[in-house]
Amino acid sequence: MTLLKDYLNQWATFEDERLYLLKKLDSSIMKTMLKNNIPLDEVKKSIRDNSSLCKGKSFIAIKKYIDSFEHDIQPSETKPTTRDYNDYKQKYMPRIFDFYVQKETKIMQILQQKGYKLTDIKDIIVENTPLLKDIDINLSEKLTYFSKLNINYTKKITDINKAKEIYMIELNNLKLRHTNFKLNLYYDAKIAFSMYYEKNYDLSTIEELLAKYTQNSHAKQPEYTNAIINFVKEHTHLYHQLTNTNIIKPQNTKEKYIKYLNEYLKNTLTKSLTPLGEKQIIKRLLSEGADNTEVLNVIKAFSPVVREIGRKKNYADTIVNLASEDILKAKEHLTKVENIFKEKIKQLPQNPDNLAYALLAKEMILAGCYPEYVVKIFNEKIYSSKDKTAYYIVKSAQNNIKAEREITEFICPDNLSNMTLEQINNKHISLKDVYKYAIKERILSYPNTKLNLSDEYIDIDASIKLLNRYPGINKNELAHIIRETSARMQLPEIPQDYPKLVIEKAAKKLAEVFHYNKTQEEQKKELKEDYQLEVAINDATINNTDNDEEYIKCDYRAALSFIKKGIEENDIKNIIAEEQSTRNNKDALENFKYAEYITSIAKKINTRQLNIINVLDTKNNRPTVENMYKTHMKELYQKTNLFNQDMEINAAMYMLYKDIKKEDIALTLTKYSPHAVEPNHSSLSYINKAIIYNAQQKLTVELEKRREFAKKTLVDKDINNLYSKYYSDYKENIDLPFDMIADTIIAANILKAGFKLKDTLDAIASQSPNLTNISNENISKYGQQIEIILNKLTNTLNDTKVQKHNLAHTLTLTNEQEAN
Numbered sequence: 001m002t003l004l005k006d007y008l009n010q011w012a013t014f015e016d017e018r019l020y021l022l023k024k025l026d027s028s029i030m031k032t033m034l035k036n037n038i039p040l041d042e043v044k045k046s047i048r049d050n051s052s053l054c055k056g057k058s059f060i061a062i063k064k065y066i067d068s069f070e071h072d073i074q075p076s077e078t079k080p081t082t083r084d085y086n087d088y089k090q091k092y093m094p095r096i097f098d099f100y101v102q103k104e105t106k107i108m109q110i111l112q113q114k115g116y117k118l119t120d121i122k123d124i125i126v127e128n129t130p131l132l133k134d135i136d137i138n139l140s141e142k143l144t145y146f147s148k149l150n151i152n153y154t155k156k157i158t159d160i161n162k163a164k165e166i167y168m169i170e171l172n173n174l175k176l177r178h179t180n181f182k183l184n185l186y187y188d189a190k191i192a193f194s195m196y197y198e199k200n201y202d203l204s205t206i207e208e209l210l211a212k213y214t215q216n217s218h219a220k221q222p223e224y225t226n227a228i229i230n231f232v233k234e235h236t237h238l239y240h241q242l243t244n245t246n247i248i249k250p251q252n253t254k255e256k257y258i259k260y261l262n263e264y265l266k267n268t269l270t271k272s273l274t275p276l277g278e279k280q281i282i283k284r285l286l287s288e289g290a291d292n293t294e295v296l297n298v299i300k301a302f303s304p305v306v307r308e309i310g311r312k313k314n315y316a317d318t319i320v321n322l323a324s325e326d327i328l329k330a331k332e333h334l335t336k337v338e339n340i341f342k343e344k345i346k347q348l349p350q351n352p353d354n355l356a357y358a359l360l361a362k363e364m365i366l367a368g369c370y371p372e373y374v375v376k377i378f379n380e381k382i383y384s385s386k387d388k389t390a391y392y393i394v395k396s397a398q399n400n401i402k403a404e405r406e407i408t409e410f411i412c413p414d415n416l417s418n419m420t421l422e423q424i425n426n427k428h429i430s431l432k433d434v435y436k437y438a439i440k441e442r443i444l445s446y447p448n449t450k451l452n453l454s455d456e457y458i459d460i461d462a463s464i465k466l467l468n469r470y471p472g473i474n475k476n477e478l479a480h481i482i483r484e485t486s487a488r489m490q491l492p493e494i495p496q497d498y499p500k501l502v503i504e505k506a507a508k509k510l511a512e513v514f515h516y517n518k519t520q521e522e523q524k525k526e527l528k529e530d531y532q533l534e535v536a537i538n539d540a541t542i543n544n545t546d547n548d549e550e551y552i553k554c555d556y557r558a559a560l561s562f563i564k565k566g567i568e569e570n571d572i573k574n575i576i577a578e579e580q581s582t583r584n585n586k587d588a589l590e591n592f593k594y595a596e597y598i599t600s601i602a603k604k605i606n607t608r609q610l611n612i613i614n615v616l617d618t619k620n621n622r623p624t625v626e627n628m629y630k631t632h633m634k635e636l637y638q639k640t641n642l643f644n645q646d647m648e649i650n651a652a653m654y655m656l657y658k659d660i661k662k663e664d665i666a667l668t669l670t671k672y673s674p675h676a677v678e679p680n681h682s683s684l685s686y687i688n689k690a691i692i693y694n695a696q697q698k699l700t701v702e703l704e705k706r707r708e709f710a711k712k713t714l715v716d717k718d719i720n721n722l723y724s725k726y727y728s729d730y731k732e733n734i735d736l737p738f739d740m741i742a743d744t745i746i747a748a749n750i751l752k753a754g755f756k757l758k759d760t761l762d763a764i765a766s767q768s769p770n771l772t773n774i775s776n777e778n779i780s781k782y783g784q785q786i787e788i789i790l791n792k793l794t795n796t797l798n799d800t801k802v803q804k805h806n807l808a809h810t811l812t813l814t815n816e817q818e819a820n
Contacts, residue, residue, distance in 0.1 A: 003111070003116050003124055004124055004128065006111060006114065006116070007107065007111065007124050007125075008128070010107040010110060010111070011107065011130055014103050017099075018099075018130065021096065021099055022053050022134055023053060025089070025092055025096065026047055026066075027069045027070070029047070029089060029092075030043055030047060030066075030071075031069075031073055032091070033083075033085075033088060034071070034073035035074070035075055036075070037075045037480055037484070038480075039431065039480045039484065040071060040477060041430055042430070044066050045428075047066055047085070048062055049085070050086065050089075050136070052133065052134045075476075075479075075480065089135070093135075093137075096131075096135060097148065100130070100131045101145070101148045101149060105149065108121050108122075108125075122151045125146075125149065125151065126151060131145065139200075156201060156202035156203075156205075157200055158202045158204070158205050160205055160208055160209065163195065163205050163206065163208075163209045164213055166195060166201075167195070167209055167213065170191045170194065171183070171187075171215060174187055174191075183216045184216060184218075185219075185224070185227065185228070185309060186308065186309060187310075188214055188216055188219075188228055189227075189231050189232070189308070189310060190308070192206050192209075192210060192232050193231070195209075196232050197232070197235070197239065197272065198271045198272065203229065203232065206229070210224070210228055210229075227309065228309070231308075235304065235308070238304050238307060239271070239272065239304060242258055242261060242262070242302070242304065243262055243265065245258050245262075246262075247259040253285060253290045253294050253295060253298050254298050254302065256285060256288070256290070257281060257298050257299075257302060258302065260281045260284055261281060264277050264280065264281055272304070273304055273305055275305055275315075275319060278299070278319055279323050282295055282299065282320055282323035283323045283327055285298075286323060286324060287327060292324060296316055296320045299316045299319065299320060300316045303316065333369075333370060333373060334373055334376070336368075336369070337369045337370075337373040337374065337376075337377055338377060340364055340369060341364065341374075341377050341381065344360055344363055344364060345360065345381075348360060353493055354389075354393055354492040355493035355494070357378070357393050358394075358396050358400070358491050358492050358493075359397070359454075359491070361374050361378070361393055361394045361396075361397035362397040362400055365394075365397060365398065365401060366401065371395075371397075374394050374397075375391050375394045378390035378393065378394065392492070393492060396490055396492050397491075399490035400454060400487050400490040400491050402490075403453075403485065403487040403489075403490050404450075404454065406436065407436050407439050407487065408440075408443065408450055408453070410436040410437065410440050412437045412440060413427075413429055413433065416429070416433075416434065417437070420470070421473060431473075431477060431478070431481050432481050432484060434466065435462055435478075435481045435485050438461070438462035438466055439453070439458055439461075441465070442458070442462075445569065446566070447607070448610060448614070451614075453487045454487045454491065456488060456502070458486075458487070458488070459482055459489075459499075459502045460505050460509065463482070463505075464506045464509055467503075467506055467507060468510055479499035479500055480499075482498070482502055482503070483498075483499050486498075486499070486502075527567065527571060527575055528578070528579070530562075531558055531575045531576075532579070534554075534561050535554045535558045553678070553679075555576055555579075555598045556598045556601040557602075559576060559598050559599050560602040560605055562575075562602075563602055563603065563606050564606065569599060572595075572602075573595040573599050575595075576594070576595035576598050577591040577595040580594050580595065601677060601678065601679070604677040605674045605678070608677060609643055612630045612633045612634050612643075612674070613634060613637065615630040615631055615634055625655065625660055625664050625668050626671070626672060628654075628658065628660070629651055629655065629669070629673075630672060632650075632651045632654050633647060633648075633651050636650060643674050643675070644675075645690070645691070648669065648673055648675045649691055649695050649698060650695075650735070652665050652669070652691050652692050652694075652695035653695040653696075653698045653702070653735075654737070656692075656695055656696060656699050657699060662688070665695075666687045666688055666692060669687050669691060670682060670684065675691075702735050702736045703736070705733060705734045706736060706741075709730060709733070710745045710748070710749070712749070713749065713752070714726055714729065714749070719755050719759055719763045720763050720766070720767060722753065723764065723767050724767065726750075727746065727767070727769075738770070740770065740785065743770060743786060744786050744790065747760050747764060747786055747790060748790060750763070751790065757787065757790070761783040761786065761787065764786065765782075765783060770782070
């Protein structure tokens with residue numbers, strides 16, 4: 001019998017013990033993961049993917065094996081810190097090692113008694129120990145295990161075929177990372193060093209690989225291979241020197257560099273340094289006050305990256321310059337973060353709690369602030385830097401943003417809404433996905449839901465849907481899902497029993513719905529009556545005509561009103577189709593197509609209206625034509641709480657006043673106007689005739705009003721009161737923006753009243769709405785511009801025509817320009 005067979009036969013005697021231990025390991029990991037609030041289906045998948053007792057087994061056998069474990073585990077109140085099977089496995093590794101070491105030691109003794117050499121036995125163990133087949137362990141754990149058996153596990157890989165395979169993989173990775181990749185000495189040397197220093201390949205194997213199989217067609221052998229092998233040896237020696245130097249308290253930049261290099265390798269779990277990693281070390285040195293020239297000299301002398309064969313000669317200068325630029329950018333970004341913080345913190349309630357601060361952090365991150373800088377500013381302004389509260393607050397904000405994005409970006413599996421709970425389980429669809437889909441449904445119906453994904457009602461609504469659709473759903477599992485998926489649950493100050501409270505509220509709400517005393521028919525009748533009333537109201541406002549075009553207008557306006565009330569789309573379509581059937585003799589299909597057409601119009605109008613209502617303020621930025629239109633429409637909407645054609649004319653007039661081309665205005669209205677969605681209103685011909693033409697007429701009228709305003713004389717002995725009177729008169733009578741032109745006209749009239757120029761400009765500086773939240777420097781410039789214009793005016797201004805907003809063409813128009 002050979003040594004290998006003898007060794008395996010000895011292990012066969014411990015087969016039952018080994019299998020018991022492995023099953024016990026899986027069972028213990030499963031219990032721990034369930035206690036840590038990890039969903040059951042995710043736990044089962046983790047066991048299935050990682051357990052050695054599941055490898056090569058049929059699906060039925062695996063299911064039977066996993067189902068044999070205890071599942072009814074009460075979860076703890078803490079959030080899971082990890083979901084990785086291998087992380088949970090670490091807790092049991094000492095016991096597992098003890099078992100295998102004990103058996104291996106006993107087998108070694110038996111085999112030695114049979115006359116086998118100890119060195120041969122150890123070689124057999126290294127290649128064939130069941131531990132490596134039963135448990136997935138890393139290199140560090142292998143070294144620990146074999147050291148317990150007094151086996152020196154330093155054997156290099158000599159398989160040339162494996163080496164070729166690794167070489168080609170690394171080469172392909174480089175091609176993917178670099179555009180126009182061209183293999184040369186640098187890349188071959190990089191791969192060779194990685195294979196020797198990091199992947200444990202024998203140097204002679206690497207030498208054979210390069211000599212026979214390098215893909216560099218320009219390589220001159222043997223010089224090419226010899227150069228790379230010499231580099232690998234020297235570079236390995238350099239890394240050994242650097243990593244074996246233990247510096248506790250560095251005294252100079254060189255010692256700091258070596259210390260920080262070792263810390264970087266340890267923290268990133270890597271064995272070699274990259275340019276990116278080196279840049280982080282240099283930034284740390286520069287931030288601590290090291291001189292650029294001193295750092296550059298240290299990099300040139302000690303950097304392993306500098307000494308890479310084929311590395312560009314200007315690398316050291318480049319990397320130090322890039323690090324310096326990063327530090328400058330970091331300071332600029334910190335200033336930006338501080339300014340955003342000062343602005344946003346004013347909006348917090350009195351005595352804000354951690355939840356309020358987390359929402360502040362969320363706003364800042366979404367505004368472009370780097371999370372680590374938010375932590376820094378929170379430590380300086382809110383919390384003590386001695387604890388980690390700021391870090392956890394910002395981390396919860398990041399988790400909240402991530403959870404919201406996972407929901408909004410979720411792509412639903414096909415036909416999920418039509419599946420039963422059993423079908424969902426059979427297709428191995430996670431309940432987490434089912435929960436996300438319930439929220440996504442609401443977003444698709446009401447896009448504004450995306451603004452409130454962290455509100456409690458989102459989770460209650462999703463829970464109602466799941467409890468209603470899947471009566472057999474396990475409420476404990478649903479609680480797990482809410483804890484994992486809910487965006488609100490990621491925020492601080494949310495109680496640990498929040499999922500339970502959500503489910504209780506959802507169940508209560510569902511019960512109320514089931515016991516609601518109105519029947520479906522009564523509700524349908526009420527909706528129909530409401531719809532008929534909406535149609536009648538609209539019919540009265542559209543001259544009460546009776547043709548098809550007017551019915552269409554009445555219907556889509558009524559449908560729009562229903563959409564705003566939150567009535568389901570299908571209910572709206574059914575009501576319209578039924579109402580339409582009373583007006584004609586067409587079949588049900590034709591009437592339903594009409595209903596879909598009407599509803600689609602209403603939805604498009606609603607979407608465009610919401611886009612206007614939700615437009616962000618762009619006052620501090622140079623606005624696009626789109627934002628100029630939407631912002632002005634929003635201001636008009638906030639005054640009247642409605643949308644109509646007059647608003648479109650007003651917005652078009654405003655854009656004409658701002659010198660926007662008619663073609664650009666027409667295109668903007670076509671794309672973004674709610675009015676342009678209505679039938680027969682989307683054509684450029686209609687927009688030009690009905691909107692832009694009327695806007696031009698209105699602009700002419702308003703400019704004429706402003707010209708007359710320039711001639712108006714008001715009286716008051718107090719200059720500030722006089723300015724207020726002119727301002728109020730302008731706002732009440734002229735439908736144009738109150739801009740510098742308006743201030744200039746008022747200034748001219750105040751001067752006519754006998755006041756001094758300096759006092760006039762002071763009155764404007766203190767009262768003009770154009771100078772709110774403006775720096776003193778810009779206020780001064782504003783006054784200087786007005787003074788320049790006033791100096792060019794005639795004494796009375798009686799003949800001044802204010803026709804355009806551009807100051808160069810306003811109060812300084814020549815007779816020739818007026819004629820044009």
